[in-house]
Amino acid sequence: EMQLVESGGGLVQPGGSLRLSCTASGFSLSNYDMSWVRQAPGKGLESVAFLSSGGDAIDYADSVKGRFTISRDNAKNSLYLQMHSLRAEDTSRYYCARDIAEGRYLDWSLHYFYYMDVWGKGTTVTVSS
Amino acid sequence: SSELTQDPAVSVALGQTVRMTCQGDSLRSYFATWYQQKPGQAPLLVIYGNTNRPSGIPDRFSGSSSENTASLTITGAQAEDEADYYCNSRDSIDNHLGVFGGGTRLTVL
Numbered sequence: 001e002m003q004l005v006e007s008g009g010g011l012v013q014p015g016g017s018l019r020l021s022c023t024a025s026g027f028s029l030s031n032y033d034m035s036w037v038r039q040a041p042g043k044g045l046e047s048v049a050f051l052s053s054g055g056d057a058i059d060y061a062d063s064v065k066g067r068f069t070i071s072r073d074n075a076k077n078s079l080y081l082q083m084h085s086l087r088a089e090d091t092s093r094y095y096c097a098r099d100i101a102e103g104r105y106l107d108w109s110l111h112y113f114y115y116m117d118v119w120g121k122g123t124t125v126t127v128s129s
Numbered sequence: 130s131s132e133l134t135q136d137p138a139v140s141v142a143l144g145q146t147v148r149m150t151c152q153g154d155s156l157r158s159y160f161a162t163w164y165q166q167k168p169g170q171a172p173l174l175v176i177y178g179n180t181n182r183p184s185g186i187p188d189r190f191s192g193s194s195s196e197n198t199a200s201l202t203i204t205g206a207q208a209e210d211e212a213d214y215y216c217n218s219r220d221s222i223d224n225h226l227g228v229f230g231g232g233t234r235l236t237v238l
Contacts, residue, residue, distance in 0.1 A: 033225070035225075035226070037172075044215060044229055044230070044231050044232045045164070045166075045172065045215050045217075045229045045232070046229065047226040047227055047228075047229070048226075049226075050225040050226050052225070057225055059224060059225045059226050060226075061226060095171055095172070097172075099225070102177075102178070104178070111160070112160075113160050113162075113177050113178035113181065114159070114160070114162065114177075114218070114219050114227060115162040115174055115177035115178075115217075116162075116164075116172075116174065117174050117177075117183065119171040119172055119173070120171060121170075121171050122171055
C-alpha cells in the first residue's frame with residue numbers, strides 16, 4: 001500500500017523555524033514529483049512548494065518564497081519542508097502529496113493531466129507566542 | 130496567478146443528483162482535478178483530467194468541462210458523500226503549484 005506520513009509539526013513562536021518530514025512507503029519517492037499543500041484552520045487548500053523528481057524544478061507560493069525550502073533524501077525515501085521566519089499566518093495543517101503529470105494523446109496531440117494521487121494525513125504547525 | 134471560483138455550499142437530498150461548478154480562466158487551457166475532503170481527513174482525489182475517475186471512486190462521481198467551467202456531478206448522492214470538494218488546475222506552464230478553488234461544502238439532506 002502506498003502511504004505518506006508527515007511529522008515534525010508543533011507549536012513555534014513567530015520568527016522561529018521548523019522542519020517537516022514526509023516519509024513514503026510502498027513506492028520510491030525519488031521517482032515522483034512531490035508537493036506540500038497546507039490548510040489553515042477552517043480554510044481551503046493552498047499549494048506551497050513543489051519539487052520535481054529530478055530536482056530540476058522547484059516552485060514556491062509567493063507567500064512562502066524566501067522562507068521555506070523543499071528538499072528530499074532519496075536514501076531515506078523522505079521529503080522535507082524547512083520553514084524559517086514563521087508567521088502567524090503560516091499556522092496550518094501541512095500535507096505532503098505525490099504529484100502526477102500524466103501525458104495522454106487527445107485529438108492527435110499530447111496533453112497533460114496534473115493531479116495529486118497520494119496524500120499523507122498531515123502534520124499541524126501552530127505559530128503563536 | 131489566476132483564480133478558481135466555487136460556490137461555497139450546496140445541498141442535495143439523499144439519492145438525488147447534485148452538480149458543483151468551478152470557474153476560472155485557467156480551465157480554458159488546463160484540465161480540472163477534483164478532491165473530496167471529509168472533516169479531519171486528508172483530501173482524496175475523485176476526478177482528474179476533467180472526466181477521469183481513479184480506481185476505487187464510485188461511478189456516481191463524474192466530471193465535465195466546457196470553456197472556463199468545470200463541473201463535478203454526483204448522481205444518487207449518498208450520506209457518505211457529505212464533504213468539502215475542491216477543484217484544482219495548473220494556471221501556467223511555468224508554475225507547477227497550480228491553484229485551488231475555495232471549496233464547496235456539500236450537505237446531503
